[in-house]
Amino acid sequence: MPPPTVVDPWFASRRFGIVIDAGSSGSRLQIYSWKDARTVRLEQGADALRSLPQVGKGTENGEEWSVKVEPGLSTFGDDPDGIGPYLVPLLEHARTHIPPSLQPDTPLFLLATAGMRLLAPEKQAEVLQTTCHFLKFHSNFKIDEPSAAGPCGSSVRIITGEEEGLYGWVAVNYLMDGFKGSDDTPLTYGFLDMGGASTQIAFEPSREEQERAQNLIDVRLRRLDGHDINHKVFVTTWLGYGTNQARERYVGQLINEYEASRTLSTGAEEHIDDPCLPKDLMLTNTPVQPDAASPHAKTPHKFVGTGSWEQCLERTLPLLNKDTPCPDSHCLFNGVYVPPIDFNASHFIGVSEYWYSSEQSFGLGGPYDFVEYERAAAEFCAKDWTDILKGHEETRQKGHLGGDGEVEEGGVVVDTGKWGLDVEIRRLQMQCFKAAWIVNVLHEGIGMPRIVDPEGNSTTSGEKVAAQAQTKGLGRPSFQSMDSVGDIAISWTLGKMVLEASREVPAATAQARPIVDPLDDIPDISTSPVQPIRPPFIDFDAFEDKISHHLPHSLTRHSLGFSPIAFAFYLLICAFCAATLYRMRHRIRGTVRRFVNKRDRTYLSEGFMMEEGLSLTGGAPASSPSRLSKFISPLTRLSSSLGLRASRPSPISVSREPSLRSGQYSPARVSPLRSFSFPPQPKGQNGLTVQDEPNGTATSYVPSSPRLPDGSFMSNGSVSSLQSRSRNSSHINLSSLAPRQTVSRTLTGMYHGQSASYRDEE
Incomplete structure (x- = not known):
C-alpha cells in the first residue's frame, strides 16, 4: 500500500506523533494526530483557543491507527540481532499511513515498560542501543540525539511505573x-x-x-x-x-498459619480452606516467595475454596x-x-x-x-x-x-x-x-x-x-x-502525545x-522521589554480584563502601594510559619542542629575510622544512663525501625580486643556510663551464679570477660572488663536469684561486 499524500484534505495542517508501547507480551505502535496550532488559531474562535490541542487517532480510518507485534521487546535481551526484523512491521505500518513529506517532522517514541525492567542493566543498554540504531537509520521519523536519557535521548528509553x-x-x-x-x-x-x-x-x-x-x-x-x-x-x-503479587503473599500467609496450627498426630493429607476461592474449587499452590523461617513454606499445599466474601475481606x-x-x-x-x-x-x-x-x-x-x-x-x-x-x-x-x-x-x-x-x-x-x-x-x-x-x-x-x-x-x-x-x-x-502536541504550540511570550x-x-x-531508569554502560554491581561468593567478605562493596570491581577497572585503565604515554614519551617530547620552537623559527626566518633586503609582508609563506629535507639531505651527504663543506639547508624560502632584463646581473647576497643548485651548463676551454651571452658569444669564468659579464673583476673577489646570478641567465653547474674527482679538483682550484686573489690585493 503506497503512503498517502498531503493532497488529501484530511492531511491539511495536520501533525503526527508515534508511540511504541514496548510491553512484556508485545509491542504496540499507535499513531496520533492533531491540527497545527497556527491553523487552529486562524480557523476557530477565542473560546477554542483556551483548550489543549485536540489529539486523536492518527489515521483517517480509525481502525488502522494501531498495530501490535509479539513477543515483547525484552525477549531479545540475548539476541539483539533479531530486533531489526521484529520492528520492521511496525515501521512499515507507520510509513504507509503518514505522508513521506511529514515523516521528518513526526516524532517517534519507543518507551519500554514491564518486560524491559526485568533485564539486567547491561542487557537493557544493549537492547536500547540496537533499537535506537535501527530506528534512526531505517526510518525518516524524528528521533532525539544522544543524551543522558539514552542513546536516542528521550525517544528510546525505559520508563518507570511513576512515569506511567x-x-x-x-x-x-x-x-x-x-x-x-x-x-x-x-x-x-x-x-x-x-x-x-x-x-x-x-x-x-x-x-x-x-x-x-x-x-x-x-x-x-x-x-x-x-x-x-x-x-x-x-x-x-x-x-x-498488584493483584498477582498480593495473591502470592496471601498464599504464603495461609500456609504459615496452617502449619502453625496443624497437630503432629494428623497423618492424613489435609487441605487449606481458602475463603477467597469460589466454592469447591481445588488448587495446588506453592508460594513464589517462601518464608525462610518456615520449613514447610516450600512444600506445595492444596487449597479448597469456601467462597466466603466476608472472610476473604x-x-x-x-x-x-x-x-x-x-x-x-x-x-x-x-x-x-x-x-x-x-x-x-x-x-x-x-x-x-x-x-x-x-x-x-x-x-x-x-x-x-x-x-x-x-x-x-x-x-x-x-x-x-x-x-x-x-x-x-x-x-x-x-x-x-x-x-x-x-x-x-x-x-x-x-x-x-x-x-x-x-x-x-x-x-x-x-x-x-x-x-x-x-x-x-x-x-x-x-x-x-x-x-x-x-x-x-x-x-x-x-x-x-x-x-x-x-x-x-x-x-x-x-x-x-x-x-x-x-x-x-x-x-x-495518549498522555505522552498530549505533552508532545502541547510542546509544539508557540508560546505567547518569549520568556516562556x-x-x-x-x-x-x-x-x-x-533528590526527586521518581528516579528515571538509566541503564549504565558497565554495571559493576551486577558483575560483582555474580562473583561475590568467590570474594572475601572484607573485599565486598558492602564492607568497603565502594565497588572493588569498579576500582580495579579504573585502575587498569589508568595503568594502560600511563604505559602508553611512557612508550610515546620521545614522540611527545619532540612534538612539544617543535611547538615551543615554532616562534624561534619564525624569528630566524624574518631575520634572514631582512638580511637579504626582502619585504616581511610581501614574501611568500614559509614552506615546511620537513618536506624539503627529503631532497636536500642526499645532496648534503654527497657533498660531505666529496670533501666539501656542507651547507645547511635553509628552513625558509623567500620570494625573488622581479626578473631583470636579459644580460643584466644582480648579485644578491645568499643566506649561509641556503643550499647550492647546479643545473647543467655547456663546457668551454680547459673543462670550464661557459656562460652564453644573448649575442652568442661566450665568456670564461676562471676560478682564480672571477669576472663579471663585461670582463671586469668582481669587487671583492669572493667565491660567494659566483653564486650571484640573474634570474634569466644560466649559472654554474659543477655537477656537469664529468667525474666526481674532476669536480673536486675544480672546486679546490677555486678555493686556491680565492686565496691567491686575496694575496694579490694585499
Whole structure:
C-alpha cells in the first residue's frame, strides 16, 4: 500500500506523533494526530483557543491507527540481532499511513515498560542501543540525539511505573476535560492504576494541601492560545501490591498459619480452606516467595475454596501493612507517604485491574457503587465452581482480558505473566480474591469512604464536573473504573502525545519556558522521589554480584563502601594510559619542542629575510622544512663525501625580486643556510663551464679570477660572488663536469684561486 499524500484534505495542517508501547507480551505502535496550532488559531474562535490541542487517532480510518507485534521487546535481551526484523512491521505500518513529506517532522517514541525492567542493566543498554540504531537509520521519523536519557535521548528509553502514572493522569484529565477548570478551582481527576505487581496513584492535592505536601511534580501544558497551565501532581507506586503479587503473599500467609496450627498426630493429607476461592474449587499452590523461617513454606499445599466474601475481606486486610511506621506526617499503607485526599472534591478514575475486575465478571465497569459491587462479588464467590465453568462456556468470546501479570520480589519485578489460552479460567479462579483486594485497597488503603453523602459535592464546580461526566455516559461517584472515553482508549501513550502536541504550540511570550516531560522539569533529579531508569554502560554491581561468593567478605562493596570491581577497572585503565604515554614519551617530547620552537623559527626566518633586503609582508609563506629535507639531505651527504663543506639547508624560502632584463646581473647576497643548485651548463676551454651571452658569444669564468659579464673583476673577489646570478641567465653547474674527482679538483682550484686573489690585493 503506497503512503498517502498531503493532497488529501484530511492531511491539511495536520501533525503526527508515534508511540511504541514496548510491553512484556508485545509491542504496540499507535499513531496520533492533531491540527497545527497556527491553523487552529486562524480557523476557530477565542473560546477554542483556551483548550489543549485536540489529539486523536492518527489515521483517517480509525481502525488502522494501531498495530501490535509479539513477543515483547525484552525477549531479545540475548539476541539483539533479531530486533531489526521484529520492528520492521511496525515501521512499515507507520510509513504507509503518514505522508513521506511529514515523516521528518513526526516524532517517534519507543518507551519500554514491564518486560524491559526485568533485564539486567547491561542487557537493557544493549537492547536500547540496537533499537535506537535501527530506528534512526531505517526510518525518516524524528528521533532525539544522544543524551543522558539514552542513546536516542528521550525517544528510546525505559520508563518507570511513576512515569506511567503521570502520563495516565494527563490522559485521563485530557479525555475528561479536567484541564478546563479555572486556576482557582482545579477540577482535575485523580488516576489509579493496578497491575499484577504494583499499583499507582497520581492526583493533584487541593490548594491548601499543596502548601504542605511533599514530593510534588510540576506538570506543564500549553493551550492553543500559547499560555501555559501548571499543575502540581503527586505520584507514587506500591511495589508488591498488584493483584498477582498480593495473591502470592496471601498464599504464603495461609500456609504459615496452617502449619502453625496443624497437630503432629494428623497423618492424613489435609487441605487449606481458602475463603477467597469460589466454592469447591481445588488448587495446588506453592508460594513464589517462601518464608525462610518456615520449613514447610516450600512444600506445595492444596487449597479448597469456601467462597466466603466476608472472610476473604478480613483475611486480605493485613496484606496492606497499615501498621508499618510512617516516616512522614501522613501515610496510607505500607508506610508510604501520600498527601491527604479530599474525596468530596477529588474524583478518581481507575484503569487496568480496576476495570477488568469490575467489567469482565460482574459487568459493573464505570461508576462505582460500593453496595452493588460487594453484592455481585459475594454472589460470585458463593457460586459452585462447576456452575461458574458452565457460565464461562456461554460467554467465552466476550470481553477483553488484560493486565501485565508482573511478579515482584524484594521491590524488584522478577517475572511477568503472559495471557495464554486458559487465561480466562485463571481469571475466574482469582476473581473473588481480586475483587476483595480492590475493595480493601480503595477503602482501607487509600481511604475512600464507602458511603458518600450525595449532598457533599453540591457546589457549582461539582455540578459542572457532574454535567461533563453525564455527557460522556458516566455517573457522579468519587470513583469510576474506565477503559476508554468515547472511541479513544485511556492509555499512558495518549498522555505522552498530549505533552508532545502541547510542546509544539508557540508560546505567547518569549520568556516562556519550553514544554518538557515532567521528569525533565525537575531541577535536581537526584533528590526527586521518581528516579528515571538509566541503564549504565558497565554495571559493576551486577558483575560483582555474580562473583561475590568467590570474594572475601572484607573485599565486598558492602564492607568497603565502594565497588572493588569498579576500582580495579579504573585502575587498569589508568595503568594502560600511563604505559602508553611512557612508550610515546620521545614522540611527545619532540612534538612539544617543535611547538615551543615554532616562534624561534619564525624569528630566524624574518631575520634572514631582512638580511637579504626582502619585504616581511610581501614574501611568500614559509614552506615546511620537513618536506624539503627529503631532497636536500642526499645532496648534503654527497657533498660531505666529496670533501666539501656542507651547507645547511635553509628552513625558509623567500620570494625573488622581479626578473631583470636579459644580460643584466644582480648579485644578491645568499643566506649561509641556503643550499647550492647546479643545473647543467655547456663546457668551454680547459673543462670550464661557459656562460652564453644573448649575442652568442661566450665568456670564461676562471676560478682564480672571477669576472663579471663585461670582463671586469668582481669587487671583492669572493667565491660567494659566483653564486650571484640573474634570474634569466644560466649559472654554474659543477655537477656537469664529468667525474666526481674532476669536480673536486675544480672546486679546490677555486678555493686556491680565492686565496691567491686575496694575496694579490694585499
